[in-house]
Structure formats: structure tokens, C-alpha cells
Amino acid sequence: xxxVLRRIGFFVVTLWVALxxxxxxxxxxxxxxAQVAIANHRGVIPPGALKALEAQFGLDNHQNIVxxxxxxxxxxxxxxxxxSLTTQPGNSVAHVVLGALPWTVGLVxxxxxxxxxxxxxxxxxxxxxxxxxxxxxxxxLFVIITVVPYFFLGLVLILIFGVKLHWLPYFFTYxxxxxxxxxxxxxxNVLEHAILPGFTLLITTIGTWILTMRNNMITTLAxxxxxxxxxxxxxxxxxxxxxxxxxxxxPNLTGFAMSLGFVVGGAILIEEVFNYQGLGWLxxxxxxxxxxxxxxxxxxxxxxxxxxxxxLSDIATAVLDPRTRGSR
Amino acid sequence: MATVGVTGGPGADQTQPAGYAGLAxxxxxxxxxxxxxxxxxxxxxxxxxxxxxxxxxxxxLIFIFIxxxxxxxxxDNPNAEIYKSALGPSAVHWLGTTGLGQDIFAQVIYGxxxxxxxxxxxxxxxxxxxxxxxxxxxxxxxxxxGVLNLITDVLLVIPAFPLLIVIASYLxxxxxxxxxxxxTVVSWSYTARQLRAQALSLRNRDFLEAARVRGERPIYIIVxxxxxxxxxxxxxSFLTNALYAVLFSSSLQxxxxxxPSVISWGTMLYWAENGEAxxxxxxxxxxxPGLCIVALGAAFALLNYAFDEIGNPALRPVRSMRKxxxxxxxx
Numbered sequence: 001x002x003x004v005l006r007r008i009g010f011f012v013v014t015l016w017v018a019l020x021x022x023x024x025x026x027x028x029x030x031x032x033x034a035q036v037a038i039a040n041h042r043g044v045i046p047p048g049a050l051k052a053l054e055a056q057f058g059l060d061n062h063q064n065i066v067x068x069x070x071x072x073x074x075x076x077x078x079x080x081x082x083x084s085l086t087t088q089p090g091n092s093v094a095h096v097v098l099g100a101l102p103w104t105v106g107l108v109x110x111x112x113x114x115x116x117x118x119x120x121x122x123x124x125x126x127x128x129x130x131x132x133x134x135x136x137x138x139x140x141l142f143v144i145i146t147v148v149p150y151f152f153l154g155l156v157l158i159l160i161f162g163v164k165l166h167w168l169p170y171f172f173t174y175x176x177x178x179x180x181x182x183x184x185x186x187x188x189n190v191l192e193h194a195i196l197p198g199f200t201l202l203i204t205t206i207g208t209w210i211l212t213m214r215n216n217m218i219t220t221l222a223x224x225x226x227x228x229x230x231x232x233x234x235x236x237x238x239x240x241x242x243x244x245x246x247x248x249x250x251p252n253l254t255g256f257a258m259s260l261g262f263v264v265g266g267a268i269l270i271e272e273v274f275n276y277q278g279l280g281w282l283x284x285x286x287x288x289x290x291x292x293x294x295x296x297x298x299x300x301x302x303x304x305x306x307x308x309x310x311x312l313s314d315i316a317t318a319v320l321d322p323r324t325r326g327s328r
Numbered sequence: 329m330a331t332v333g334v335t336g337g338p339g340a341d342q343t344q345p346a347g348y349a350g351l352a353x354x355x356x357x358x359x360x361x362x363x364x365x366x367x368x369x370x371x372x373x374x375x376x377x378x379x380x381x382x383x384x385x386x387x388x389l390i391f392i393f394i395x396x397x398x399x400x401x402x403x404d405n406p407n408a409e410i411y412k413s414a415l416g417p418s419a420v421h422w423l424g425t426t427g428l429g430q431d432i433f434a435q436v437i438y439g440x441x442x443x444x445x446x447x448x449x450x451x452x453x454x455x456x457x458x459x460x461x462x463x464x465x466x467x468x469x470x471x472x473x474g475v476l477n478l479i480t481d482v483l484l485v486i487p488a489f490p491l492l493i494v495i496a497s498y499l500x501x502x503x504x505x506x507x508x509x510x511x512t513v514v515s516w517s518y519t520a521r522q523l524r525a526q527a528l529s530l531r532n533r534d535f536l537e538a539a540r541v542r543g544e545r546p547i548y549i550i551v552x553x554x555x556x557x558x559x560x561x562x563x564x565s566f567l568t569n570a571l572y573a574v575l576f577s578s579s580l581q582x583x584x585x586x587x588p589s590v591i592s593w594g595t596m597l598y599w600a601e602n603g604e605a606x607x608x609x610x611x612x613x614x615x616x617p618g619l620c621i622v623a624l625g626a627a628f629a630l631l632n633y634a635f636d637e638i639g640n641p642a643l644r645p646v647r648s649m650r651k652x653x654x655x656x657x658x659x
Contacts, residue, residue, distance in 0.1 A: 010478075010481065010482075013478065013482060014481075014482045014486065017482050017486070018486055021486075021491070021494075022494075025494065025495060026498055029498040029499060030499075033498045033500070146571075146625075146629055147571065147575070147622055147625030147626045147628075147629050148622050149579055149621055149622075150579075151579060151582050151583075151597075152597070152622070155597075155601075155606070155614055155618065156615075156618070158606065159606055159611065159614075159615075163606050268489065268490065268493070269579055269583070272583060273601075283490065283493065284493070284583055287493055287494075287496075287497040287583075287585070288584065290497075295494060295497060296494075298490075299490050299491070299493075299494050302487050302490045303486055303487060303490070306485060306486075306487055310485055
């Protein structure tokens with residue numbers, strides 16, 4: 001219980017730091033970026049929204065910085081995130097974010113689950129067949145994938161499967177000549193558009209799962225109870241799955257809980273390359289258009305998702321593995 | 329220690345390349361008693377023995393040479409928009425020209441310097457900050473440790489790449505120097521945590537006790553007694569940080585958050601994507617700078633993996649397992 005309270009305390013502190021960064025960064029940066037952005041948007045958005053924006057970034061000079069800060073904290077907590085400037089002028093930030101959320105959660109969420117299942121499986125087998133073909137191919141392959149920037153991998157896949165072979169679409173979330181609706185044509189089209197970005201994401205994330213699982217398996221394979229199982233003459237697959245993998249999977253499981261938090265902000269560059277209209281793409285749209293309210297809200301959302309996931313994964317570890325409770 | 333899964337668990341921040349945990353998780357643990365000079369000499373020798381290390385070092389040296397003397401290799405001004413646009417490769421333009429009529433080969437060659445500056449600048453910067461904070465936290469202990477550790481942990485869990493994007497967006501076209509600064513500030517925390525753990529494990533060793541009994545001042549103990557034992561970990565941290573500096577800065581430049589008039593591989597990709605290089609068939613404009621990023625990253629990663637194997641024999645046994653039949657798991 002004390003452990004959980006400490007983790008919640010850490011959660012609150014980190015959240016506060018993220019909020020404060022959001023507040024302080026535009027005020028600390030040279031050249032007053034918020035003022036420039038507002039000047040650029042004058043006339044494009046309603047005057048009322050402009051006023052609200054000036055207040056949000058402390059440009060109306062009616063309040064001192066402490067009061068601004070307190071008002072900002074209250075606004076964020078009560079869900080007043082301001083209006084988005086450019087993507088859909090005049091719309092509330094919350095509205096814009098909610099529109100993009102399902103695309104990211106669908107694409108990155110499904111890919112994360114797939115990467116976890118496949119990666120863990122491959123990790124189990126490659127550790128079990130130590131020195132076998134799988135185990136000798138993976139590490140060098142992993143070195144290469146580690147150093148390929150996500151966006152470049154995406155570009156290369158676009159070149160091969162999109163531009164050259166014409167196998168798959170690589171632009172937008174669906175073919176925009178179609179009307180969105182709950183029918184097979186549309187759903188199929190959406191899935192088709194998700195294949196390339198999903199595959200890019202899968203390649204880039206699967207390595208960590210493989211490597212972690214493999215290394216844990218190797219450590220666990222050296223345990224006495226595994227030797228005991230061998231001595232009893234149990235079939236290989238039972239030793240592999242029931243004795244070794246079951247005990248080795250814990251770090252991967254807690255890592256999985258955590259990686260779900262990274263879903264929200266996970267694929268910024270991949271969404272950008274494929275023009276996939278999720279949260280990451282939205283963040284870069286906001287950045288390119290100096291849409292600071294939207295940008296701040298997205299950064300906060302990404303951070304909160306990660307924090308919640310870390311909190312849950314810490315608690316899950318404490319519940320699943322009694323040893324971690326004792327050491328605190 | 330307070331956090332469980334935070335230290336780059338599986339599927340950690342996907343804006344960091346997926347190998348982060350794997351790469352950093354197996355950093356060499358330096359043997360306690362080996363002094364800095366000896367560790368460095370051992371590493372230098374190992375570079376020639378280990379194939380991965382030789383490849384990595386050779387790649388890195390080539391890039392450093394290009395970065396130092398681009399004028400010796402490329403004769404065109406990389407910025408000059410003086411040729412016909414979108415030419416294919418020829419004897420005059422080895423890699424063709426960009427959509428704006430610049431020589432791609434010259435751009436690739438001149439693009440090495442800013443990337444290397446960022447890699448070495450931010451790599452060194454992050455490692456030094458991490459060293460100061462991590463070792464200070466471990467050595468000072470008590471409330472200092474609590475505060476420094478909290479700062480490290482908080483920075484560790486705030487998603488690095490989104491934070492970089494937000495900071496860079498307020499800066500409007502970060503120059504090379506600013507880029508080094510920003511990447512450094514965002515990326516030191518993981519190393520600090522590792523160095524703190526390493527320093528903590530040393531705290532009660534006899535040779536430190538002896539130094540204390542001799543009456544040495546804390547600063548002497550930290551600089552002369554503790555830091556040299558961490559040489560291999562520091563080198564590994566530098567390599568990892570340099571690799572991430574390359575990937576982070578190239579990504580930022582690619583999405584247009586660098587200074588677009590500075591010629592570097594990331595900005596080349598930015599212009600190529602904006603110029604619809606694929607659609608117009610100018611593949612080299614995208615492929616070559618991309619491969620350069622991969623090659624430079626591979627140089628750092630290969631060196632790191634090699635030191636990993638040198639410093640941590642436990643990760644090496646794949647080869648010896650095949651030779652040694654006795655250890656082979658019975659099926």
C-alpha cells in the first residue's frame with residue numbers, strides 16, 4: 001500500500017511538471033512565440049476566440065504571472081483547453097482531439113498488441129533454440145532496425161509497396177472519395193490504408209519484445225526448476241511454455257501495460273509520413289501552424305497516457321510479483 | 329529505487345527507436361577495479377579484434393573525415409540552385425540534382441558536418457550532465473539523492489520526442505547549436521539513472537573507504553577514484569546518446585523543425601518530401617541521405633554492441649555454446 005501511494009505521489013509530481021512546462025515554455029522562449037502566432041491569426045478566427053487566446057498566453061497583461069498560472073491550472077483540470085486555431089478554426093481543442101483519437105488508438109493499439117504477441121512468441125522460440133538460425137539472424141537484424149529512423153523506414157516501404165508495386169495505399173486514413181459509413185467497402189478500405197503504417201510500426205517495435213523475452217528466457221532456463229523438469233523427462237514444449245516462458249514473461253507483461261500508454265503519442269512520425277490523420281499527425285499540424293493550444297493539449301494528453309500506463313504497470317508488477325513488494 | 333518499469337521497458341516510447349531498452353539494457357558493467365586508462369587501452373585493442381567494432385570505427389572515421397573536409401570531396405556549393413532541376417545521376421552529378429537544382433552529392437557530403445556536430449555535442453553533453461547528476465546523487469546521498477533522483481525520474485517518464493517537438497516548435501528553425509542544447513536537455517536522464525546505480529554499487533567498496541580514511545576530499549574521491557571505474561559505462565553511454573542525438577535531430581529536421589537552410593541529411597529529407605521526390609521519381613534524393621543517417625547510426629550502434637560484448641561476457645556465449653556441446657540444452 002505504501003508503495004502504491006508513493007507511485008501515486010510520483011504521478012502527481014510528474015503531471016505537475018508537465019503542466020508547468022506547458023505553461024512556462026511559451027513564456028520563456030525568445031521572441032514571444034504566442035504573440036507572433038496570435039498576430040498571424042488575427043482576422044482568421046473570431047475576435048472572441050482571439051481574446052481568450054491572449055488571456056491564455058498572458059498577453060492581455062491584466063494579471064500577474066502567479067494568478068495566470070493558477071488560472072491555467074484550474075482551466076486545464078476543468079477541461080477548458082481553449083480553441084484550436086487552424087486545423088478547424090474556432091473548434092474547441094477537445095473536439096479536434098477527440099476526432100483524431102480513434103484513428104491513433106486503432107492503428108497503434110492493434111499494432112502494439114500484435115507486436116507484443118508476435119515478439120514474445122519469437123523471443124521464446126529463439127531462446128529455446130539457442131544458437132539456432134532464428135537466434136543467429138535476429139541480433140544483427142536488430143542492430144540495423146534500431147538505427148533506421150521510423151520515418152525513413154516508412155518512406156522506403158511507401159516507395160516499394162506504394163509507388164513502385166502499387167499494392168497498397170499510403171495516403172490518408174481511407175479513400176476520401178468514399179463516404180464514411182458502417183459497410184464492408186468502407187471498413188475494408190480503412191483496413192487497407194492501415195496496413196503499411198501498421199507494418200512499419202510493427203517492424204520498429206517488435207525487436208524490443210523479442211530481445212527482452214529472449215534474454216529473460218535465457219536467464220530462466222538456467223534455473224534449477226527447469227533442470228528439474230528436464231530430469232523428470234517432461235516434453236520439451238511443456239518445459240518451454242509452462243516452466244520457462246511463464247516465469248520469464250513478467251517483465252514483458254508489465255512492459256506491455258506500459259507500452260499501451262505510449263499508444264497515444266507513439267507513432268508521430270509514422271502518422272506524418274503516411275498522412276494518417278491521428279493524434280501524432282495532428283500534433284505536427286498544430287506545430288506547423290503555430291496552433292499552440294492544440295499542441296499543448298496533445299502534449300499533455302500524451303504525457304498523461306504514459307503516466308497512467310506507468311502507474312498501472314507498477315501496480316500490476318507489485319500485484320503479480322510479490323518479490324517487488326518486499327524490496328520497497 | 330522508486331520506479332519499476334520506467335527504465336526503458338519493452339515497447340518504451342516509440343518515438344525512441346525500439347531498441348532503446350535492448351541497446352542500453354546490456355551496457356557493459358565496468359569491472360570495479362579497472363582504472364580508466366587501462367579500460368580505454370583495452371577498448372582500443374578490442375576495436376581491432378572485434379569485427380563489429382572495426383566496422384563501426386571505420387564508418388565513423390570516414391564520416392568524421394567527410395565532416396572535417398567536405399570541400400576535398402565535393403566540388404559543388406551544396407546550396408547553389410544553379411543546375412537543371414531533377415537531373416538523374418551522371419558523371420557531372422553523381423547522384424543527380426534536387427528538385428531545386430542543387431547537386432545531391434554535394435549536399436550529402438556537406439550534410440555530414442551538422443549531424444556529426446549534433447551527435448558529438450549532444451552525446452557528450454548528455455553524458456556529462458548525467459555523470460554530474462548521477463554520481464552526485466549517489467555520492468551525496470540523503471536529501472540530495474532524493475531531489476536529484478526525482479528530477480531524473482520525472483524527466484525520464486515525460487515522453488522525450490513530443491517534448492522535443494513542443495520545445496522546437498517555439499524556437500522556429502533551431503540552428504545546430506540550439507539543436508544540440510535541446511537534445512541534450514531532453515536526453516540525459518536515462519544515463520544519469522544508470523550512472524547513479526553504478527556509483528551506488530561502489531559506495532561501500534574498500535578502495536573508497538581507504539580514500540576516505542586517508543582524508544581525501546569528496547571532489548578528489550569522485551574524480552580520481554569513482555569516475556575512472558566507470559570509463560566503459562561512460563563510453564557506452566556516450567555512444568548511445570550520440571546515436572539518439574542523430575535520430576532525434578534528423579527526425580526534427582525531417583518534420584521541418586530544424587533550420588531548413590542548414591544543409592544536413594534531415595533537412596534534405598524534409599525538402600525531398602516537400603518536393604514530392606518519390607512521385608517525380610527522384611529516389612536518390614530520399615534514399616541517400618536516409619542511408620547516411622542509418623550508416624552513421626549503425627557506426628555508433630556497432631561500437632556500442634562491440635563494447636557490450638567486451639565488457640559483458642555473459643552476452644557472448646552464442647558462439648561458444650555451439651562449440652561446447654556439454655552446455656547445449658538437452659531436448
